[in-house]
Amino acid sequence: MAREHTYNFSAGPSVLPESALIRARDELLDYKGCGMSVMEMSHRSPMFQDIFDDAVNKLKELMNVPESHEVLLLQGGASTQFAAIPMNLIEGGSADYAITGNFSGKAAKEAEKYGRVHIAADTSSTGHDRIPEQQELMLSDDAKYFYYCANNTIYGTEWQYVPKANSMLVCDMSSDILSREVNVSDFGLIYAGAQKNMAPAGLTVVIMDKSLAGRELSYTPTMLSYKTMIESGSMYNTPPCWCIYMLGLTLDWVKAQGGVKAMEELRNARAGMIYEFLDNSRLFKAHAKAGSRSFMNVAFRTGDKDLDAEFVKGAAAKGLLNLKGHKIAGGMRASMYNAMPIEGAKALLDYMKEFESTHHV
Numbered sequence: 001m002a003r004e005h006t007y008n009f010s011a012g013p014s015v016l017p018e019s020a021l022i023r024a025r026d027e028l029l030d031y032k033g034c035g036m037s038v039m040e041m042s043h044r045s046p047m048f049q050d051i052f053d054d055a056v057n058k059l060k061e062l063m064n065v066p067e068s069h070e071v072l073l074l075q076g077g078a079s080t081q082f083a084a085i086p087m088n089l090i091e092g093g094s095a096d097y098a099i100t101g102n103f104s105g106k107a108a109k110e111a112e113k114y115g116r117v118h119i120a121a122d123t124s125s126t127g128h129d130r131i132p133e134q135q136e137l138m139l140s141d142d143a144k145y146f147y148y149c150a151n152n153t154i155y156g157t158e159w160q161y162v163p164k165a166n167s168m169l170v171c172d173m174s175s176d177i178l179s180r181e182v183n184v185s186d187f188g189l190i191y192a193g194a195q196k197n198m199a200p201a202g203l204t205v206v207i208m209d210k211s212l213a214g215r216e217l218s219y220t221p222t223m224l225s226y227k228t229m230i231e232s233g234s235m236y237n238t239p240p241c242w243c244i245y246m247l248g249l250t251l252d253w254v255k256a257q258g259g260v261k262a263m264e265e266l267r268n269a270r271a272g273m274i275y276e277f278l279d280n281s282r283l284f285k286a287h288a289k290a291g292s293r294s295f296m297n298v299a300f301r302t303g304d305k306d307l308d309a310e311f312v313k314g315a316a317a318k319g320l321l322n323l324k325g326h327k328i329a330g331g332m333r334a335s336m337y338n339a340m341p342i343e344g345a346k347a348l349l350d351y352m353k354e355f356e357s358t359h360h361v
């Protein structure tokens with residue numbers, strides 16, 4: 001099926017802005033007349049340094065990153081940060097973790113190797129169908145940081161408030177970065193795997209308060225030391241050059257759309273229409289509780305495995321791709337990241353309506 005007939009609801013890697021892909025295609029063989037591709041260029045060349053600086057500056061501008069914070073462009077995916085964060089920030093002490101889904105659970109488990117983990121919340125008993133309220137958070141007095149995951153990609157829940165903690169906030173924004181306005185100075189560290197909203201897989205963005213550098217445990221690998229990466233401008237070794245270039249192209253698109261505010265309006269419109277339908281549906285049910293719902297990943301189901309499978313299959317035949325839920329959650333999941341056009345959500349809604357009218361539970 002040709003691209004123009006599809007909408008890709010993949011949870012990650014995910015849809016990228018078409019304009020970014022077209023520019024990448026046009027510049028693929030010969031970047032700005034330099035006689036080579038960005039893929040073939042030295043990361044130490046002035047030309048690549050410009051690509052790097054340009055991407056970082058655009059991200060700083062779009063997210064309003066204050067002077068106190070540095071943007072790092074790293075490798076290893078979001079999951080490598082599960083270890084890097086405690087190695088750099090726990091200082092042999094403890095940290096508070098809110099477990100609201102798969103990835104925060106993994107992060108807490110990893111952190112246990114490097115310090116004491118205090119579970120501030122855990123929503124696993126109800127299948128991670130909600131986000132805890134502020135007053136439910138069990139905060140300890142001596143935590144070095146409070147860790148949470150802003151948007152739970154698998155379960156389709158999202159924090160609708162920024163928690164107040166006794167220590168600095170560390171946040172995994174892999175699946176909702178650039179989709180809503182965030183006050184970066186509220187956070188000690190924000191990080192995100194790029195493959196959901198920003199670039200191809202292979203790039204991790206870390207935005208951190210520079211004053212946190214230099215606290216790493218003595219055995220922290222050089223490659224995981226934030227201090228090393230800040231001092232070397234993310235180029236202690238070869239960075240993921242192509243992904244950084246693609247990040248720049250995606251950020252140009254975000255800017256042209258009207259920035260993060262426009263992304264936020266778009267996500268509200270996209271997810272809003274699907275949730276409204278789900279709330280009135282006799283066939284489908286949203287997984288997440290109202291007030292905890294993700295605007296990026298809408299998880300839903302019929303309650304009947306075979307019917308769910310039929311829905312996913314029928315959707316694919318119509319060009320609505322990758323709607324099957326994650327294997328640990330089941331059901332369906334529509335991941336609608338920044339680059340998903342409103343028409344994609346409308347096409348999904350039309351199909352859901354049609355499916356409901358022809359099927360009964």
Ligand SMILES: *Cc1c(COP(=O)(O)O)cnc(C)c1O
Nearest residue numbers: 077078079103153172174175193
């Ligand atoms: C996808 C995802 C991860 C894992 O990302 P990798 O880059 O594959 O390690 C972590 N956290 C969240 C919220 C995610 O959506």
